[in-house]
Amino acid sequence: MNDFVFQNTTKVYFGKDQLKNLGTELKNYGRRVLLVYGGGSIKKIGLYDKVLKEISSAGLECFELSGVEPNPRHTTVNRGAEICKQKKIDVLLAVGGGSTIDCTKAIAAAAYYDGDAWDLVKGTASVVNALPIVTVLTLAATGSEMDCGGVISNMQTHEKLAILSPLLQPKASFLNPENTYSVSKFQTACGSVDILSHVFDSYYFTMQPKMDFIDRVMTDLIKTVVKYAPIALETPDNYEARANLMWASSWALNGFVAAGIDQDVSCHMMEHELSAFYDITHGLGLAILTPRWLKYVLDENTAPQIKKFGVDVFGTDPSLSDMGGANAAIDALSDFFFHTLGLKSTLSELGIDDSNFPIMAQKACNGGTLHGFKPLTPKDVEAIYRMCL
Amino acid sequence: MNDFVFQNTTKVYFGKDQLKNLGTELKNYGRRVLLVYGGGSIKKIGLYDKVLKEISSAGLECFELSGVEPNPRHTTVNRGAEICKQKKIDVLLAVGGGSTIDCTKAIAAAAYYDGDAWDLVKGTASVVNALPIVTVLTLAATGSEMDCGGVISNMQTHEKLAILSPLLQPKASFLNPENTYSVSKFQTACGSVDILSHVFDSYYFTMQPKMDFIDRVMTDLIKTVVKYAPIALETPDNYEARANLMWASSWALNGFVAAGIDQDVSCHMMEHELSAFYDITHGLGLAILTPRWLKYVLDENTAPQIKKFGVDVFGTDPSLSDMGGANAAIDALSDFFFHTLGLKSTLSELGIDDSNFPIMAQKACNGGTLHGFKPLTPKDVEAIYRMCL
Numbered sequence: 001m002n003d004f005v006f007q008n009t010t011k012v013y014f015g016k017d018q019l020k021n022l023g024t025e026l027k028n029y030g031r032r033v034l035l036v037y038g039g040g041s042i043k044k045i046g047l048y049d050k051v052l053k054e055i056s057s058a059g060l061e062c063f064e065l066s067g068v069e070p071n072p073r074h075t076t077v078n079r080g081a082e083i084c085k086q087k088k089i090d091v092l093l094a095v096g097g098g099s100t101i102d103c104t105k106a107i108a109a110a111a112y113y114d115g116d117a118w119d120l121v122k123g124t125a126s127v128v129n130a131l132p133i134v135t136v137l138t139l140a141a142t143g144s145e146m147d148c149g150g151v152i153s154n155m156q157t158h159e160k161l162a163i164l165s166p167l168l169q170p171k172a173s174f175l176n177p178e179n180t181y182s183v184s185k186f187q188t189a190c191g192s193v194d195i196l197s198h199v200f201d202s203y204y205f206t207m208q209p210k211m212d213f214i215d216r217v218m219t220d221l222i223k224t225v226v227k228y229a230p231i232a233l234e235t236p237d238n239y240e241a242r243a244n245l246m247w248a249s250s251w252a253l254n255g256f257v258a259a260g261i262d263q264d265v266s267c268h269m270m271e272h273e274l275s276a277f278y279d280i281t282h283g284l285g286l287a288i289l290t291p292r293w294l295k296y297v298l299d300e301n302t303a304p305q306i307k308k309f310g311v312d313v314f315g316t317d318p319s320l321s322d323m324g325g326a327n328a329a330i331d332a333l334s335d336f337f338f339h340t341l342g343l344k345s346t347l348s349e350l351g352i353d354d355s356n357f358p359i360m361a362q363k364a365c366n367g368g369t370l371h372g373f374k375p376l377t378p379k380d381v382e383a384i385y386r387m388c389l
Numbered sequence: 390m391n392d393f394v395f396q397n398t399t400k401v402y403f404g405k406d407q408l409k410n411l412g413t414e415l416k417n418y419g420r421r422v423l424l425v426y427g428g429g430s431i432k433k434i435g436l437y438d439k440v441l442k443e444i445s446s447a448g449l450e451c452f453e454l455s456g457v458e459p460n461p462r463h464t465t466v467n468r469g470a471e472i473c474k475q476k477k478i479d480v481l482l483a484v485g486g487g488s489t490i491d492c493t494k495a496i497a498a499a500a501y502y503d504g505d506a507w508d509l510v511k512g513t514a515s516v517v518n519a520l521p522i523v524t525v526l527t528l529a530a531t532g533s534e535m536d537c538g539g540v541i542s543n544m545q546t547h548e549k550l551a552i553l554s555p556l557l558q559p560k561a562s563f564l565n566p567e568n569t570y571s572v573s574k575f576q577t578a579c580g581s582v583d584i585l586s587h588v589f590d591s592y593y594f595t596m597q598p599k600m601d602f603i604d605r606v607m608t609d610l611i612k613t614v615v616k617y618a619p620i621a622l623e624t625p626d627n628y629e630a631r632a633n634l635m636w637a638s639s640w641a642l643n644g645f646v647a648a649g650i651d652q653d654v655s656c657h658m659m660e661h662e663l664s665a666f667y668d669i670t671h672g673l674g675l676a677i678l679t680p681r682w683l684k685y686v687l688d689e690n691t692a693p694q695i696k697k698f699g700v701d702v703f704g705t706d707p708s709l710s711d712m713g714g715a716n717a718a719i720d721a722l723s724d725f726f727f728h729t730l731g732l733k734s735t736l737s738e739l740g741i742d743d744s745n746f747p748i749m750a751q752k753a754c755n756g757g758t759l760h761g762f763k764p765l766t767p768k769d770v771e772a773i774y775r776m777c778l
Contacts, residue, residue: 001404001629001632002404003402003403003404003405003406003407004403004404005400005401005402005403005407006400006401006403007398007399007400007401008397009396009398010396011394011395011396012394012395012396013392013394014392014393014394014395014648014649015390015391015392015393015649016392017392018392018394211629211632211633211636212613212616212617212629212633213609213610213613213633213636213637213640214636216609216612216613217606217609220602220605220606220609221602223605224601224602224605227601228601240390240600240601243390243600244600244601244602247600247602247603248602251602259403260403260404
């Protein structure tokens with residue numbers, strides 16, 4: 001295993017009765033708050049009013065940026081940064097899911113940058129400072145509430161890229177599982193796939209040597225999602241299920257499971273092209289891609305780990321051969337995604353054809369090879385996309 | 390499960406080649422370093438020289454406090470605080486195991502206090518400020534490298550008490566598993582028991598409702614120690630074993646597994662009296678106490694959890710009755726402590742008789758009841774001590 005550095009400074013307030021601490025947290029960073037949110041679902045569930053009440057009780061001044069898109073656009077980041085500059089914002093408050101939090105992170109950096117925020121995402125300019133960020137999470141999925149990265153889309157260039165900096169780590173995040181009761185079955189399923197995919201991509205499926213303790217926790221994370229996602233679909237207000245999914249979302253991508261491993265993100269890179277070109281929901285794209293990716297990379301080297309996954313998580317037959325066990329594992333995963341979680345299983349069902357596959361494959365590989373469980377060239381990626389039709 | 394707040398800000402440098410970052414870390418906090426260490430084992434393994442070289446290369450000025458005891462004394466804390474005041478120390482560097490780090494934490498607080506450091510431990514004075522702390526860990530055991538508490542002994546009053554404050558959280562900790570290669574079999578065994586006991590005490594054995602994901606991680610921490618402690622005894626320079634034990638020690642007591650649970654520490658409280666009166670090694674006291682404690686609290690309410698522990702960790706027969714399974718689990722744990730780890734199994738073997746049991750039992754309960762898996766009165770605690778004879 002490699003040497004690693006682990007640090008995660010975010011203060012997490014977890015549970016039903018924590019929002020009363022929001023004002024105190026925000027006041028640590030100033031008096032002028034920019035509240036960032038999406039399409040208004042936070043108003044439907046009453047969270048918007050509760051948040052405003054806490055801000056007002058704390059004597060803070062509140063400004064708003066609403067309408068953050070599910071795949072947040074760099075244009076929205078620019079709009080947010082402009083408000084920060086004009087209104088001299090002290091602290092950003094993201095209330096929503098991963099998209100809202102990601103957008104808020106980019107705004108935090110762009111508030112200190114004079115040009116187009118896309119420069120910071122693209123990496124042609126560096127993040128040198130950022131406004132402090134507090135989040136109130138409403139969707140168990142991306143882990144953005146406890147990490148220092150965000151993903152921003154540029155619809156003009158069909159690019160979906162990550163912005164990463166320790167400066168973007170949320171100072172505090174409020175995780176109330178009740179705030180996810182109203183999440184639709186579809187979004188609950190997609191969020192669950194996203195959590196699983198973070199574990200798969202960044203660590204679980206790798207040829208690199210792992211620390212046994214961390215490998216076990218990884219399996220715990222996967223089993224937690226596999227157990228509780230169906231319960232949350234069935235009974236959306238099951239606190240135990242929502243709590244386990246929420247805490248799992250944070251721990252799948254807060255640095256713990258990736259410690260000591262060179263992080264590879266094959267599926268995420270392939271999916272980013274799908275949602276950059278077709279604006280589909282990230283978790284849905286991951287669900288369609290992952291079993292095909294595993295089939296494609298299956299060989300005598302990768303088979304033992306895929307087989308072990310099936311045995312540990314889905315209870316597939318341990319007496320099968322490596323290849324047989326690996327195929328059984330992939331089948332079990334497909335069954336979980338496409339039957340238990342009820343997700344669509346092909347790109348064709350989403351109206352996507354193969355016309356952009358060559359260029360998407362090139363972009364996913366960023367002009368080179370996609371590293372991961374098995375290295376993938378653009379030709380490989382294109383083949384995987386075709387398996388998803 | 391209860392609401393909880395989780396935050397752990399310590400930056401962990403884990404691995405073989407991380408000490409090169411020590412100077413940079415220390416320089417974040419100033420130029421005058423107090424190096425705190427124990428009996429000199431760090432000199433034998435060459436770590437002392439490596440640390441001094443890093444301090445010197447960074448252009449920092451180094452002062453020293455050596456001779457920290459295995460159960461660190463408040464008198465040593467006073468000595469360290471005096472050096473801090475006289476030499477205008479900027480940052481403390483603890484190089485050693487939990488005792489050295491605990492002592493350093495108390496010094497960090499006492500450096501800002503004019504009276505006897507024992508006041509801060511006893512709680513008659515509050516920790517209002519503390520010097521920054523960096524640690525280099527040499528023993529997988531207490532978790533002090535990644536938490537905000539320490540345990541200090543007063544040999545005059547036979548008291549062993551905890552000092553706790555967020556101000557005492559190490560800024561950075563250096564965890565190189567190689568630095569534990571020279572730890573004796575006995576200390577490796579005792580450290581492993583301490584790790585297990587943190588999990589048992591603070592969370593695993595409780596009647597409180599738990600979050601499933603955290604419960605799984607707890608089981609994995611236990612299984613990691615049960616797997617790797619014997620390997621480390623057999624082959625002291627097995628990197629994989631030492632790495633797993635070291636990272637497990639941090640995660641057993643850094644707040645993660647205790648989240649959402651009212652932390653109870655029955656065994657630790659009972660053991661603290663043993664080492665306060667007889668200065669025995671903490672992990673040894675815990676090993677002798679834990680199986681007797683489980684036997685004593687075993688009833689129809691606690692049996693299912695104890696049985697589950699045996700099945701999950703030691704593979705005991707799941708078809709046994711709750712009571713039968715619980716007894717099998719306790720037997721398996723005793724076997725692990727007293728045969729696999731080779732620890733002494735009774736207090737008599739340590740030359741301890743029952744003469745102080747009544748007063749120790751009173752002190753362990755602090756004038757009331759010891760809360761935990763099952764509430765314990767001084768009479769109960771005395772009975773448990775007698776079971777250990």
